Amino acid sequence: MTGRWDVLVAGGGNAALCAAIAARRAGRSVLVLEKAPKFYRGGNTRHTRNMRCAHDTATGTLTGPYTGDEFMRDLLRVTSGNTDETLARMMIERSYDMLEWIQQQGVRFQPSLGGTLSLGRTNSFFLGGGRSMLNALYRTAQRLGVEVRYEHEVTEVEIDGRSFRAATVTTPEGKTRIEARSLIAASGGFQADIDWLKQGWGERADNFLIRGTPHNRGSLTRALIDNGVQQIGDATQCHAVAIDARAPKYDGGIITRLDCVVFGIVVNKNAARFYDEGEDIWPKRYAIWGRLVAEQPDQIAYIVFDAPNLEKFMPSLYPPVQADSIAELAGKLSLDPHQLTETIHDFNAAVVGGRPFDHTEPDGNRTEGLGIDKTNWAKRIETAPFYAYPVRPGITFTYLGTRVNDRARMVMKDGTPAENMFAAGEIMAGNVLGQGYAAGIGMTIGAVFGRLAGEEAAAYVA
Amino acid sequence: MSHSTPALIEADRLMTVCNSCRYCEGLCAVFPAMELKRSFTDGDLNHLANLCHNCGACYHDCQFTPPHEFAVNVPGTLAQVRAESYAQYAWPKAARPLFARHGTALALGLMVTTALFIAGFVAASDPGALWSAHQDDARFYALMPHNAMIAVFGAAFAWMILAITMGARAFWRDTGASQTGSRDHAQAAHDAARLTYLDGGGMGCFNDDDRPDDRRRMWHHFTFYGFLLCFAATSLATIYHYLLGWHAPYSWHSGPALLGIAGGIGLVIGPIGLLSAKRGRMPELGATGFRGMEVGFLLILLLTGATGLALRLLGETTLLGGLLALHLGAVLTFFLTMPYGKFVHGLYRYLALARHARDLRHHKTAK
Incomplete structure (x- = not known):
């Protein structure tokens, strides 16, 4: 159709498609x-593999219950309490339903993947991964009559007070104006815009x-904030892990993680240790090392280990640097x-060890007597060959974005809710x-707020 | 690890990528099999390639397929490795070039054998029999005595069994499938009979685009079970002839005839479906350089089935002689080329499934 759409969805990932499907199922025209x-459709959803949803019992693909209370405790722990608790509780409450709803949209689950047993109880894994999940959502959306246009970027918005009127869309053929x-x-986030990252991180972001x-360069995020929508977060906050330094600048995905x-x-780079490698178990330690490496000179670090450990962890794309002595390894x-x-x-x-x-x-x-001790899993590095992986900060997505209320409605700078503007997902x-x-929480945020935004937009338009 | 062909080198690279990701492990047997290892010999890769049913799901599910710079195409690469593995294990070695020129071999074989049968019919009885055998009580045996038929096809069949066994033995040894037990074979037979892994992990295999459908599996079932029914028809007829002394021709409601009619229908519908699916299929999912082998195999099955049915329908007309020559020519060509074409895919896939069943069993025990 042409003319004025009921619901305009900017973006094409999990959050966007959940929103589009929910609004379309409510009978609205959706673009x-x-x-x-x-x-490349779907932003980071292509690279995801699971979603964290609360559930009271084990299922065919989840090994045990994961209650909303436990989910909330985990969220408070990983964010150090730095969350909007009302929103978080609402999201967790609605995540119960999400497991079934998302399957009704054609998404399929499987038991946790090889090498990810620690998530088998809490996280639902997509059969075939995130792109398979995304393909299912697109098939469903298009079957329902959602219109999808690729290579269409919303670069400007016309906002009248608290009310959205139209968007300027940049396409390979030029700019067009679309009313909705x-x-x-x-x-999504803005992490692919290195200049924006530099506003938070300085030259380190290079x-x-x-x-x-x-x-994901945040052009719409910028436009919304410039036009009166309230910003949340600062430019340094993001999901960052330590990934193989040899990975491509963009889109290396899961296979470059170590x-x-x-x-x-x-x-x-000074061959000095800088943090306790034994602080905590996998899910937590995984997400802190990106920031830790970002604080080191030249934003590079090296994981060094010896022969008996080579096959104890998930393999990754690039082989480790290998040498017969520590000095040779250092040279390489x-x-x-x-x-x-x-x-x-x-x-x-x-190393005390012994257990x-x-x-x-x-x-x-553990070790004892070092300036920075390793408090668990400390073993002597003594058996050749020796190995090392160079690592750099790998940014998954940024947290700076638009403030929303508990109906996924954007909040304006003056604190009042927007009339007809909603946000979901990384943004x-x-x-x-x-x-x-x-x-898996990024997918929860996308799916729950996406569906909610779709329902709320549909109700507003009605 | 070094490998002997570009396709094997590429397969090795992909297994490193896939083993680092594992998102596809729920789709089929290939990825769980891959996860059991970190380095792969040629034999391991040939095993994985023959374990792959080419459903195409992982191509559409992978975030790294072209145009991504990692350029991951597992089904296409494994299809190439698989097609090349057929030649690699074939016996005798001198016959290996036949795989790449299979279409030509089939066409020539068909022309020569059909012509020879016609010549034989004419030489064996009077030239007019070619057009009048349908009035003779002995029907085809008026054209070609039973013992002559047994001699020709028995010899071809024995050669085929020998060559295929030698090829399977080489495959079996190189892919390391020792210590498979009866449990493993039962599992393999079950998975082969159902085509368990030709369903994209449950939503159907992919063909023309990124929407799954399950038709290829259906067409394959028609073909495979049609083939088995035809084989059963021939076997039953042999029992009738030698054990019970009941001689052909058999009426349409006899056991061999009913089995043959059902099988013939399968061998007509199935190959036509598979040929049409192949025509629309995304080319990046398949091997290059083996089109003749793949299409030829389906065409010879189709011709065998169609001429068999035609003999049943038109066996009492003057067309009997010509149809019989064509049918026998098709069957004989099929027998002789079986060890050197697509037919071996069934056997090697079965063996790969058996090794996979064993590997999973051992892996569970080791845990």
Whole structure:
């Protein structure tokens, strides 16, 4: 159709499609504008693999119950309480329903993937991964009559007071103006815009790798904030993990992640350790190392371990750097051989150990007497060949975005709710995630707020 | 690990990518099999390639397929490795070039054998029999005595069994499928009979685009079970002839005839469906350089089925002689080319499924 749409959805990932499907099922005309070409559609959803939803009993694909209360406790822990609790509780409450609703839209689940057993109870894994999930949502949306246009980026918005009127859309053929009775912004974070990242991180951002889509540059986020919508979060907050430094600048995805910090030590370019590698078990330690490496000189670090550990963790795309001695390894990494030898010598001498090694829970094998001790899983690095992975901060998505209320409605600068503007997904993730991250929660934010935004927009238009 | 062909080198690269991701492990047997290893010999990769049913789901589910710079195309790469593996294990070695020129071999074989049968019919009895055998009580045996038929087809069948066994033995050894037990074979038979892994993890396999449908599995069932029914018809007829002394021709409601009619229908519908699916299928999902082998195999099955049915329908007309020559030519060509074409895919896939069943069993025990 042409003319005025009931619901205009900016974005093409999980949040956008859940919004589009919900609004379309309520009988509204829905136009989805996706900035990327078809293959790259869906932003970071392409790279996801699971979603964290509350459930009271085990299911065919979940190994046990995960109540809303436990979910809330986990969220408070990973964010250090830095969350909008009302919104968070609402989201968790609505996540109960999401498991069934999303399957009704054609998404299929499977038991947790090999190498991710620690998430088997809490997280629902998509059969075939995030792109399979996304393909299912697109098939459903298009079958229902949602219109999807690729390579259409919303770059400007016309807002009259608290009310959205029209969007300027940039396409390969030029700019067009599209009117709609409501807007759902689900266009992701801005992490692919390095200049914007620099506003928070300074020149350090030049050394960051972007794990997902190169298309999320936050043009709509900027336009909304410039036109009176209230900003939430600051430009430094994001989901960042330590990934292989050899990964491409954009879109390296899951296969560049390294989960071997606990099996050795991590040193910076001065061949010095800088953080307790044994602080906590997988899900938590995974999400802190991006920021830790970002604080190191040149934003680079090296995970060093020895032969017995090579196959104890999930394999990744690039082979580790290998050498028969620590000095040789240092040479290959362009580190000072004497310094690295000394760091490892000191570490080995401080290992107390003596308990059975168990990387699935804090095992009490620690060092004693170092400036920075390793408090669990400490084992001497002594058996050749020696290995190292170079790592850099890998940004998954940013948290700065638009403030929303508990109906997914955007909030204006003066604190009043917008009339017909809603937001879902990464663009409003900062409402729930003031800092920190828990695996699969980005998809929960996208699906729950997406569906809610779609329903609310449909109700407004009615 | 070094590998002997570009396709194997690419398959090895992809297995490293896939093993780092594992998002596809719920789709089929290939990815769980891959997860059991971190380095792969040629034999391991040939095993994985033959375990792949080419449903295409992982191509559409993968975030790294072209145009992504990681350029991951598992079904296309494994299809290439698989097609090349057929030749790699074939016996005798001198016959290996036949795989890449299978279409030509089939066409030539069909022309030569059909012509020879016609010549034989004419030489064996009077030239007019070619057009009048339908009035003779002995029907085809008026054209070609039963013992002559048994001699020709028995010899071709024995050669085929020998060559296929030698190929399967080489595949079995190289892909390391020792210590498979009866449980593993039962599992493999079950998965082969159902085509468990040709359903994209439950939503159907992919063909023309990114929407799944399950028709290829259906067409394959028509073909495979049609083939088995035809085989059963021939076997039953052999029992009738030698054990019970009941000699052909058999009436349409006899056991061999009913089995043959049902099988013939399967061998007509199935290959036509598969040929049409193949025509619309995304080319990146398949191998290059083996079109003749893939299409030829379906065409010879179709011709065998269609001429068999035609003999049943038109066996009492003057067309009997010509149809019989064509049917026998098709069957004989099929027998002789079976070890050197697409037919071996069924056997190697079965063996791969058996090894996979064993590997999973051992893996569980080891845990």
